[in-house]
Amino acid sequence: MISVQDMTDLSLISSAKDGNHDSFAELVRRYQGVVAATIIPMLGNGDEADEVGQEVMIKFYRNMGQFEGQATLKTYITRIAMNSARDALRRRKRSLKRFFAPKDNERDWQDEIPGTEDQGRDAENRQLVQFALGKLAPEIRAVVVLRLMEGFSIEEAADILDVPSGTILSRLSRGKAQMAKTITGATA
Amino acid sequence: MTEEHIQYLIERLVEGRISPEEQAALDEMKQRQPELEKLIAAERELRSILVSGPAPSFRSQFDQRVMNRIEEENAPAPSPASQGFFDVDFARALGRLFPRVATPAFALSAFAMASNASAATPGSSVFEALFGLPAIDIATALFL
Structure with missing residues (x-):
């Protein structure tokens, strides 16, 4: 039997869609560096970045069915990560505005x-x-x-x-x- | 040639993607504007600084944290009756028992009230008559 480490991204996605959690865990391990490379420079390194990084992976898990392979998986995940980072910055700005005058x-x-x-x-x-x-x-x-x-x-x-x-x-x-x-x- | 186009050519050069035509255009620009060499050097330095040092990474066991959250999301939602000491079977048993106990209890109460009312002393209130209480005034109640 082929191990998850030897499977291609598309095979892992297909297997994860069928409910195989080990396959999705392998995708998380492969692409967590890509997510970190987007999220951390955008938000700084801390608990919030870690939390947003997890949300990115969960959004990817929920939307795996929409990935059809036209873009590379790196581009697809980076798009989710960048949108999540910008959402987090907007949330941060809104919460800061409650306490401080904008400047x-x-x-x-x-x-x-x-x-x-x-x-x-x-x-x-x-x-x-x-x-x-x-x-x-x-x-x-x-x-x-x-x-x-x-x-x-x-x-x-x-x-x-x-x-x-x-x-x-x-x-x-x-x-x-x-x-x-x-x-x-x-x-x- | 606009500033953005020059910038574009410099980026193509630094990334090693420049075409021969673009290279010729850039070389021609450099002859007219020698300061472009400084811009190219600055571009190279900025990129090398941005990608130098350790790659950004999350705390260890990031994958485990993600998988835990996914498993939590996929777990079936617990029903209210299954939380705490009230499990589903106990709640159902209580539902079946209630009408069996409540109906005779209501009938017994009605019989007792009717019996009390028939034996009530004249002058007692409806409340006293139904519940079989002795007639009592406020002054007596205060001294009890």
Whole structure:
């Protein structure tokens, strides 16, 4: 008998649809890195990201029947993850508004300039870039994450976010400019 | 050539997807705008920083947490009667027993009330007569 580790994604989906939980667990193990690569840069690393990550997998489980294999499974799951991350950011914004007056349009990820003492240059740069990434508006951050971190093409990013390719290009351009400005300001 | 198109060509170059025609267009641009080299270098550096370091990951046993939630969702919903000490069989037995006990109890109460009413002393209220209570005034009740 073939083990779940040796099965293709489509075979696992078919088996999971028939109620085989081991098959779905294997899909979760295969794609949890893809979900984390989308959710964590969007929300920051913490309990909320873990919770949203679980919701992504549960949505995938419920909607497996709709996956027909036109897109890659990575693109399909990334789309669910990105939509869930944006929903979580909207929920977070609404709940913050109950307690604080809105200011600095999107201060929802990482507000403190990272400390850079006793760290290597690479770690410093990484922290600065992550800080700048957290300062971007969610729709711009989503493009930067998909294009520059996850390596999706412009067309794939446009498909995932359901916007035209031109919008991806303009948001990416704005995103890079804003990140450069934030990094320059933080290091000045 | 717009700024976005230049950006597009730089991305294609950095990702190794640039076509010969696009490469020729970019080379021509670089001759006219030498500062494009800096933009290309910045693009490469930004990408290398963004993908450097450990890949984002969830806490360990993420797959187990997902599967637990799915199993919870798939479990049949418990009926109210099956929760606590009231199990389904006990609730059904109670339902069958109630009319058997309630009907004779009601008949016995009606008979007792009729009997009390027939033996009631003159001047007692309806309540006192039905329940066979002695006639009593407020002053007596206060001193009891």
